[in-house]
Amino acid sequence: MLRITMRNLLARKLRLVLSGFAIVLGVAFVAGSFIFTDAMSGAFSGIIKGTTADVEVAPKGANDFDSLQDRRTVPAEVVDKLAGLTEAQSVHPYNQQQGVYVIDPDGDLVGGSGPPGLAFNYSDTVAITGEPILSLTEGELPSGTSEIALEESTAERAGYGIGDEVELVTAGRDPTMTATLTGLMRFGSAGGLGGATLVIFDPDAMQELFFTGQDVYSGISLTAAEGVSQEELRDAAQPLLPPGVQARTGDDAAAANEAGVQEILGFINTFLLVFAGVSLVVGTFLIINTFSILVAQRSRELALLRALGASKRQVNRSVLAEALAVGLLGSTIGIAVGYLLALGLKALFAFFGLDLSGASFPITLRTVLVSYAVGLVVTMIAAYLPARRAARIAPVAAMRDDVALPESSLRRRLIVGAVMVVGGVGLMALGFAGEGEGGLALIGAGMLAILIGVALMSPVLGRPLIYGLGAIYRRVFGTVGSLATQNSIRNPRRTAATASALMIGLTLVALMSILGQSASASTDKAIRESLTSEYVVSNVVGAPFSPKIAGQIRELPEVETVAQFRTAQAEVDGSFAFVGAVDPNGFAEAFDLPIPGAVTALFRPGTVLVEESTADRGKYEVGDTIPMEFQGGTVKLKLTATFPPGALPANYLVTPDTLIKGGLEPLDSILFITKQPGAADADLRAAVEKITSEIPTVTLKNPQEFAAEQKEQINLFLYLIYALLGLAVIIAVLGIVNTLALSVIERTREVGLLRAVGLSRRQLRRMVRLESVAVAVLGAVLGVLMGIAFGVALQRAIADQGIDVLSIPWLRLAVFVVLAALVGVLAAVLPARRAARLNVLRAITTE
Amino acid sequence: MLGATVADSTAPPHDHSVAARAVDLRKVYGEGGAAVAALDGVSVDFAAGEFTAVMGPSGSGKSTLMHCLAALDTATSGQVFLGDTDITRLDDKRLTTLRRDKIGFVFQAYNLVPTLTAQENIELPLAIAGRKPDRAWFDTVVDTVDLRSRLSHRPNELSGGQQQRVACARALVSSPDIVFADEPTGNLDSAASAEVLSFLRRSVDEHHQTIVMVTHDPIAAAYTDRVVFLDDGRVVDEIREPTADRVLEQMKMLSSGAVAGTPAEG
Structure with a gap:
């Protein structure tokens, strides 16, 4: 039997290619996700290890990979004390500053506004990797506040050479400054900052510019003396440190930072794997369909095998063995394609500011094992159903001319489908009631169950649609149109399965576009209703900038008030909290929060306002004391009021002194400006823009423009999701190509007959094309309808989290259906050409 | 190169009573030493309004001849005329139109579109051409094949004989210049065969239809006006007013090789 299986495979190379393709793409997505996250993990691990010395001394929670700029410092006398340690070979105090961006000669921000802009002082510290953290490769070290060095890739991207005047935007003393480039430096050994930029100053200049000239440091790196371990050095250093400052071994510090990075990467990996899963589900449909058609076409041959004495098991196994071979081959190619896909993701993420050009893309054993497991399991499951049917073929069928495979009745499918839909709705309801990741998983499982249920029922559900389309076809295309319609309903399961693959992709596309549109509309509403300031000054991605800007704007005669909005992250009861901070004075003018009572009375130092749904989830009530864990320590605050979702870009609102207590450097994220009564809009705009024009990160806008900027972010995210769902849609389209191609082969004689009685090649191609369009439109319409249902349900469910406006982008959804029809035309190109090329005579006489 | 060798020496046929004509038709499969001539210089006329059978042992080239005459296959050399048209000079597009408008087909099996x-099957060639069937003629044809009660049935709801009668009706409804039938009764029992053959006979007698039928069944051949015998790619003999016995006798002689190589012009 094995030999027959292998011969079957080789005799049908085309089918092999087509059915293997689904596996290749699905597995490629899985492998690509892993390879990509491994590459990111490796790159960040390299950066972390390359900047960590034997022992790191810093205020607790400061200077970590995921820390915000910390305002706490280590006084200079600590450096002198540590220098006295015999365990330390050398002591390297350092200063570092976030929010220092390089402006290229065209006036644009290097690296866009995504990745961080960093500044270090120069030091000759050696990292635990044995390499110096910084090494001069060209030119000289900078000295004084008007000279800088740049990290090599930063200089290259900006297009600056030694001797050039470099423009900088900083969060320090001077919001903008110009300095002469004196040298280029290499960072670590890997030579890559993951897209971040790095400016290097002279140590004194660093203190002068960013630490108000005090002799204080962000931290101190220690190199162990000969024969002294990291632990010994740490234990020797710790007693010399002031309270709140800790010494960590380089290994511990690196591990802690890597754990932080892994948490983010794990999220990205899960995010990508969800899309890989979608592709695999779609691919499963394609494989089931392909094998069903192959088995149907080979049913005579299989019956002959049965007649010659092969057992049901043997027939079953021969089909499964074929699937196994296809799965193995598909997975192997899939891993290779996955590698290419990871490179594609690199390019995609580079667009969002993540630069992995220096990273290596490893194919680990885990990646290989997971890929094969996924590829084989999916193929075997998908081939099992057709194999079982193949085994049920009666031996006598070999003698008959027209062999029909035993098929389960549509009624049974309807019942099973209905049960799945009901079960899926139940799961979704449970998911909405639940919380966190478990809830999300339940909602996802519910949606999957509903989708499969609808796919099972679609031979019946799709019928009216096909008939409707058929009526149009007949009117417009006459006989060719009705032939196409008949072809698409002659095997409702096949058509439905092919359409279902597209349906799943389009359901998610439609769902995401509804959620995106609703989020945009909700943003509009929130800004329209709660923002009373006439102008907003902000960075596109909310990256912080120097408070000096607010000071300068406040002095303008056209300006009445400026509210400085700051952002931070904290942990509350173990969950992540977006914290906003604003001065109570001026806040009332900028915002119209529907809070019972006077804002000035409720909102003052030591209090916190909590967004309603966050308060509900945490069961916080007015009067409770909420401990907020910032990187510099825990601050306890009294909850005095709640505010509605969407009103502010934060879940928690505190006063600025709370952030300072939490150890954070006071940097502004958004400024809300109200106009002096009587001042002209144009004057205010001109005056503020004069201040902000030098800083590309920061722009002035009115509330509508501010809303548009927020929506731009939503759309950007939406496009990323479209791109990721695109692969599932491509698999679905391949499914249409596959089904059509196999159908054309199956109907060779019929095609020959039609040609013999006078159907022209053009008419024949049109017939195939129309069938393809019917399948694609069926899938698209079902998908969009499901997407609308899911979209409405999800929006309702998360209405209390800020997306409180339901907005359905009808035009966009209609465009999806039209695009699907075009995709149908494209999918038909090859099968139609194949059909038209058939030799009439051979087609008629074919067996 | 197709047909170039004899194109100059042969004038187009002026005799309008000839519905189809093959002139020195050659069809060679394979190349060089492996070349096999399925048709080896066949010249034959088929008169309008006549029912002709083409017979011969397996591999004699009878099906190839019919495929070439019916514009389903292209000859290696020689010419085929349908009426005044030299179809060896036509491209695929014109051939398709020709098949649609001027030729009717009945195959051995798989004649009907299952959907x-x-x-709809009967009207298919007309529908493809975007023409409306002549109601009166359609009714005549349907009544002749006795299918009125079955018109709304799908092929899988019809018996083999009924299916072939539908195929015959389809071949006739567009009033083609000539109908080619390739073993139309090959898959039928004798009663169903008789139905189909007498229907073909009637359409010649009553409507002056021209029919060329390939068959290996002497009883089927006996329904025709004329039998043309092929052997080894050549026309070897022909009989007018055939009876089953005479045809059978001739077939026996052919298979024993007695008349092989004896050219007989029609």
Whole structure:
């Protein structure tokens, strides 16, 4: 039997290619996700290890990979004390500053506004990797506040050479400054900052510019003396440190930072794997369909095998063995394609500011094992159903001319489908009631169950649609149109399965576009209703900038008030909290929060306002004391009021002194400006823009423009999701190509007959094309309808989290259906050409 | 190169009573030493309004001849005329139109599109051409094949004989210049065969239809006006007013090789 299986495979190379393709793409997505996250993990691990010395001394929670700029410092006398340690070979105090961006000669921000802009002082510290953290490769070290060095890739991207005047935007003393480039430096050994930029100053200049000239440091790196371990050095250093400052071994510090990075990467990996899963589900449909058609076409041959004495098991196994071979081959190619896909993701993420050009893309054993497991399991499951049917073929069928495979009745499918839909709705309801990741998983499982249920029922559900389309076809295309319609309903399961693959992709596309549109509309509403300031000054991605800007704007005669909005992250009861901070004075003018009572009375130092749904989830009530864990320590605050979702870009609102207590450097994220009564809009705009024009990160806008900027972010995210769902849609389209191609082969004689009685090649191609369009439109319409249902349900469910406006982008959804029809035309190109090329005579006489 | 060798020496046929004509038709499969001539210089006329059978042992080239005459296959050299048209000079597009408008087909099996009803199948060539069937003629044809009660049925709801009658009706409904039938009764029992053959006979007698039928069944051949015998790619003999016995006798002689190589012009 094995030999027959292998011969079957080789005799049908085309089918092999087509059915293997689904596996290749699905597995490629899985492998690509892993390879990509491994590459990111490796790159960040390299950066972390390359900047960590034997022992790191810093205020607790400061200077970590995921820390915000910390305002706490280590006084200079600590450096002198540590220098006295015999365990330390050398002591390297350092200063570092976030929010220092390089402006290229065209006036644009290097690296866009995504990745961080960093500044270090120069030091000759050696990292635990044995390499110096910084090494001069060209030119000289900078000295004084008007000279800088740049990290090599930063200089290259900006297009600056030694001797050039470099423009900088900083969060320090001077919001903008110009300095002469004196040298280029290499960072670590890997030579890559993951897209971040790095400016290097002279140590004194660093203190002068960013630490108000005090002799204080962000931290101190220690190199162990000969024969002294990291632990010994740490234990020797710790007693010399002031309270709140800790010494960590380089290994511990690196591990802690890597754990932080892994948490983010794990999220990205899960995010990508969800899309890989979608592709695999779609691919499963394609494989089931392909094998069903192959088995149907080979049913005579299989019956002959049965007649010659092969057992049901043997027939079953021969089909499964074929699937196994296809799965193995598909997975192997899939891993290779996955590698290419990871490179594609690199390019995609580079667009969002993540630069992995220096990273290596490893194919680990885990990646290989997971890929094969996924590829084989999916193929075997998908081939099992057709194999079982193949085994049920009666031996006598070999003698008959027209062999029909035993098929389960549509009624049974309807019942099973209905049960799945009901079960899926139940799961979704449970998911909405639940919380966190478990809830999300339940909602996802519910949606999957509903989708499969609808796919099972679609031979019946799709019928009216096909008939409707058929009526149009007949009117417009006459006989060719009705032939196409008949072809698409002659095997409702096949058509439905092919359409279902597209349906799943389009359901998610439609769902995401509804959620995106609703989020945009909700943003509009929130800004329209709660923002009373006439102008907003902000960075596109909310990256912080120097408070000096607010000071300068406040002095303008056209300006009445400026509210400085700051952002931070904290942990509350173990969950992540977006914290906003604003001065109570001026806040009332900028915002119209529907809070019972006077804002000035409720909102003052030591209090916190909590967004309603966050308060509900945490069961916080007015009067409770909420401990907020910032990187510099825990601050306890009294909850005095709640505010509605969407009103502010934060879940928690505190006063600025709370952030300072939490150890954070006071940097502004958004400024809300109200106009002096009587001042002209144009004057205010001109005056503020004069201040902000030098800083590309920061722009002035009115509330509508501010809303548009927020929506731009939503759309950007939406496009990323479209791109990721695109692969599932491509698999679905391949499914249409596959089904059509196999159908054309199956109907060779019929095609020959039609040609013999006078159907022209053009008419024949049109017939195939129309069938393809019917399948694609069926899938698209079902998908969009499901997407609308899911979209409405999800929006309702998360209405209390800020997306409180339901907005359905009808035009966009209609465009999806039209695009699907075009995709149908494209999918038909090859099968139609194949059909038209058939030799009439051979087609008629074919067996 | 197709047909170039004899194109100059042969004038187009002026005799309008000839519906189809093959002139020195050659069809060679394979190349060089492996070349096999399925048709080896066949010249034959088929008169309008006549029912002709083409017979011969397996591999004699009878099916190839019919495929070339019916514009389903292209000859290696020689010419085929349908009426006044030299079809060896036509491109695929014109051949398709020709098949649609001027030729009717009945194959041995698989004559009908399974998704269409009997009526839709009958009207298929007209529908493809975007023409409306002549109601009166359609009724005549349907009544002749006795299918009125079956018009709304799909092929899988019809018996083999009924299916072949639908195929015959389809071949006739567009009033083609000539109908080619390739073993139309090959898959039928004798009663169903008789139905189909007498229907073909009647359409010649009553409507002056021209029919060329390939068959290996002497009883089927006996329904025709004339039998042309092929052997080894050549026309070897012909009989007018055939009876089953005479045809059978001739076939026996052919298979024993007695008349092989004896050219007989029609």
